[in-house]
Amino acid sequence: xxxxxxxxxxxxxxxxxxxxxxxxxxxxxxxxxxxxxxxxxxxxxxxxxxxxxxxxxxxxxxxxxxxxxxxxxxxxxxxxxxxxxxxxxxxxxxxxxxxxxxxxxxxxxxxxxxxxxxxxxxxxxxxxxxxxxxxxxxxxxxxxxxxxxxxxxxxxxxxxxxxxxxxxxxxxxxxxxxxxxxxxxxxxxxxxxxxxxxxxxxxxxxxxxxxxxxxxxxxxxxxxxxxxxxxxxxxxxxxxxxxxxxxxxxxxxxxxxxxxxxxxxxxxxxxxxxxxxxxxxxxxxxxxxxxxxxxxxxxxxxxxxxxxxxxxxxxxxxxxxxxxxxxxxxxxxxxxxxxxxxxxxxxxxxxxxxxxxxxxxxxxxxxxxxxxxxxxxxxxxxxxxxxxxxxxxxxxxxxxxxxxxxxxxxxxxxxxxxxxxxxxxxxxxxxxxxxxxxxxxxxxxxxxxxxxxx
Amino acid sequence: xxxxxxxxxxxxxxxxxxxxxxxxxxxxxxxxxxxxxxxxxxxxxxxxxxxxxxxxxxxxxxxxxxxxxxxxxxxxxxxxxxxxxxxxxxxxxxxxxxxxxxxxxxxxxxxxxxxxxxxxxxxxxxxxxxxxxxxxxxxxxxxxxxxxxxxxxxxxxxxxxxxxxxxxxxxxxxxxxxxxxxxxxxxxxxxxxxxxxxxxxxxxxxxxxxxxxxxxxxxxxxxxxxxxxxxxxxxxxxxxxxxxxxxxxx
Numbered sequence: 131x132x133x134x135x136x137x138x139x140x141x142x143x144x145x146x147x148x149x150x151x152x153x154x155x156x157x158x159x160x161x162x163x164x165x166x167x168x169x170x171x172x173x174x175x176x177x178x179x180x181x182x183x184x185x186x187x188x189x190x191x192x193x194x195x196x197x198x199x200x201x202x203x204x205x206x207x208x209x210x211x212x213x214x215x216x217x218x219x220x221x222x223x224x225x226x227x228x229x230x231x232x233x234x235x236x237x238x239x240x241x242x243x244x245x246x247x248x249x250x251x252x253x254x255x256x257x258x259x260x261x262x263x264x265x266x267x268x269x270x271x272x273x274x275x276x277x278x279x280x281x282x283x284x285x286x287x288x289x290x291x292x293x294x295x296x297x298x299x300x301x302x303x304x305x306x307x308x309x310x311x312x313x314x315x316x317x318x319x320x321x322x323x324x325x326x327x328x329x330x331x332x333x334x335x336x337x338x339x340x341x342x343x344x345x346x347x348x349x350x351x352x353x354x355x356x357x358x359x360x361x362x363x364x365x366x367x368x369x370x371x372x373x374x375x376x377x378x379x380x381x382x383x384x385x386x387x388x389x390x391x392x393x394x395x396x397x398x399x400x401x402x403x404x405x406x407x408x409x410x411x412x413x414x415x416x417x418x419x420x421x422x423x424x425x426x427x428x429x430x431x432x433x434x435x436x437x438x439x440x441x442x443x444x445x446x447x448x449x450x451x452x453x454x455x456x457x458x459x460x461x462x463x464x465x466x467x468x469x470x471x472x473x474x475x476x477x478x479x480x481x482x483x484x485x486x487x488x489x490x491x492x493x494x495x496x497x498x499x500x501x502x503x504x505x506x507x508x509x510x511x512x513x514x515x516x517x518x519x520x521x522x523x524x525x526x527x528x529x530x531x532x533x534x535x536x537x538x539x540x541x542x543x544x545x546x547x548x549x550x551x552x553x554x555x556x557x558x559x560x561x562x563x564x565x566x567x568x569x570x571x572x573x574x575x576x577x578x579x580x581x582x583x584x
Numbered sequence: 585x586x587x588x589x590x591x592x593x594x595x596x597x598x599x600x601x602x603x604x605x606x607x608x609x610x611x612x613x614x615x616x617x618x619x620x621x622x623x624x625x626x627x628x629x630x631x632x633x634x635x636x637x638x639x640x641x642x643x644x645x646x647x648x649x650x651x652x653x654x655x656x657x658x659x660x661x662x663x664x665x666x667x668x669x670x671x672x673x674x675x676x677x678x679x680x681x682x683x684x685x686x687x688x689x690x691x692x693x694x695x696x697x698x699x700x701x702x703x704x705x706x707x708x709x710x711x712x713x714x715x716x717x718x719x720x721x722x723x724x725x726x727x728x729x730x731x732x733x734x735x736x737x738x739x740x741x742x743x744x745x746x747x748x749x750x751x752x753x754x755x756x757x758x759x760x761x762x763x764x765x766x767x768x769x770x771x772x773x774x775x776x777x778x779x780x781x782x783x784x785x786x787x788x789x790x791x792x793x794x795x796x797x798x799x800x801x802x803x804x805x806x807x808x809x810x811x812x813x814x815x816x817x818x819x820x821x822x823x824x825x826x827x828x829x830x831x832x833x834x
Contacts, residue, residue: 526674529674531632531656532671532672532674533674533682534633534655534656534660535632535656535660535668536686536689536746537657537660537686537693537746538657539657540655540657542689546681547677549676550674554675
């Protein structure tokens with residue numbers, strides 16, 4: 131793509147332990163009989179070896195250092211450890227007692243015993259990639275590796291080099307799924323050993339279909355984990371895909387995710403990410419509006435404290451006319467935590483009548499909290515409407531005094547103001563059960579923070 | 585009984601209140617009149633406990649308790665209410681949620697249980713009707729997009745719901761036309777009772793035609809210069825504040 135800047139390469143020495151792991155894992159990976167998959171892995175390894183681990187010298191990683199990863203000797207996740215990990219409670223947005231379609235992955239491996247695909251309409255495929263590589267080999271071979279760009283993104287290349295398992299969802303033409311599909315990702319370091327894994331997600335919504343997908347990312351903690359996710363999402367003509375994610379891993383976890391979506395003519399892609407977990411997280415969302423009248427809503431809320439680092443990087447690529455995009459991010463940053471927001475909107479030549487809107491607002495709850503915001507617009511068409519805004523501020527003293535003067539205790543008043551601040555982002559979620567569940571998670575975070583402050 | 589004794593207060597290191605003495609008995613309505621910059625709003629913020637207003641000398645006894653030692657929310661729970669001159673807009677917090685949080689916080693402080701949603705709704709409906717307020721105003725975010733009159737009615741509604749022992753009305757007439765002023769004054773008058781005291785702070789005598797005080801005090805240069813009955817307000821209306829060394833029309 132013409133948009134890449136010439137940047138220095140990453141740290142190729144830091145890549146070496148991962149390359150060794152790739153070589154060791156090679157014989158164990160599923161789907162080795164498929165030439166397309168073999169090629170993808172081979173190219174992925176090659177690109178990762180050449181690109182190296184990203185460093186802050188590179189523009190795309192300017193504010194997020196992966197150096198802390200080097201201090202941990204990560205071991206690749208094993209199938210045996212994933213199968214043996216005890217899971218007692220799984221997160222859900224459903225009311226208690228209700229069940230629905232769900233896949234559970236432990237360290238990126240499908241746990242069929244905890245998963246259910248009951249009640250899905252005929253023709254819908256919901257399974258793990260390891261299984262799909264044999265059960266739906268043609269479909270996977272045709273779609274995999276088309277959207278996530280391993281040539282430019284080293285961690286996508288790394289993921290591709292060892293792709294093995296992760297959710298595969300195919301919704302056939304015209305099928306409307308009323309029930310949301312939940313994908314649960316558990317990061318668990320078996321026997322206290324630092325563990326790395328690379329889940330791969332593939333979602334294909336055929337024309338005129340509709341689905342809601344909710345990802346939960348959790349982990350029991352105890353030892354560091356490094357989850358390096360790559361997701362590819364096709365939204366066919368006139369289809370609607372709502373893709374929600376909540377990441378609540380423990381604060382010894384590293385969480386890196388790259389979601390690449392292509393949105394076709396008159397289709398709509400919604401992405402919302404709620405982040406409150408992990409020591410270091412980066413959510414990269416790339417959406418290409420590749421058909422006339424395509425739209426996307428890419429939003430999120432981040433709640434970080436302690437020493438947490440949370441990076442949100444988005445790229446909205448308006449490639450065709452009459453596209454609309456809307457981004458609303460809000461974050462609450464406390465103690466010594468740091469958040470990063472890099473949001474880029476590209477309007478390609480000919481993408482006339484584009485309407486793009488981007489907003490990132492951060493609330494700094496302590497003197498040592500930090501936000502780095504980098505909005506970027508690249509516009510090559512002349513009849514477009516694009517706006518962006520980034521603000522950082524503190525809680526409004528006047529509003530706080532007003533609430534307290536009505537008898538509301540200080541911490542409760544602060545909580546009310548923070549919750550109302552975050553609501554502007556969470557209200558972007560049109561699905562009520564998801565919106566309510568995410569709002570409740572934010573409230574829980576505020577309550578825990580208050581409890582800790584006492 | 586509220587007893588203010590020799591109250592001195594500074595803002596940004598500058599002394600604004602220079603020895604206020606004032607005693608307000610149960611059920612009494614006192615008015616404080618004064619020119620701009622006399623310290624009227626400072627007095628209301630000091631009593632409500634706002635940060636940045638430093639008491640350097642004196643005391644305030646609130647029904648036997650040391651008011652100045654309390655946090656703002658404790659003062660509210662003890663029964664003090666400040667109707668703001670400029671009510672604050674709080675985007676994202678519904679007026680209804682705000683009122684409910686406030687009332688339940690006060691009830692908790694008094695050792696009473698939370699009102700449930702139905703009980704609360706019934707209570708608020710009764711109070712809004714008497715203030716000519718619509719349910720729609722309860723659903724909107726606190727004071728956001730409210731007209732001047734709506735904001736002051738909202739302050740009065742909060743007072744009606746929280747039922748304080750002592751209410752300070754800080755320039756309640758500012759920004760109101762005569763019709764809005766009458767509605768707000770009617771709301772305030774409906775809350776007058778033998779147990780509830782009020783301190784009405786104003787620049788203009790006009791408000792006192794509608795909320796008739798028992799006592800009137802003139803505040804200038806950080807001190808109460810003169811006290812009298814309601815006829816003092818009329819005198820100020822005619823003569824202005826120049827007898828108190830202030831060149832300004834009343």
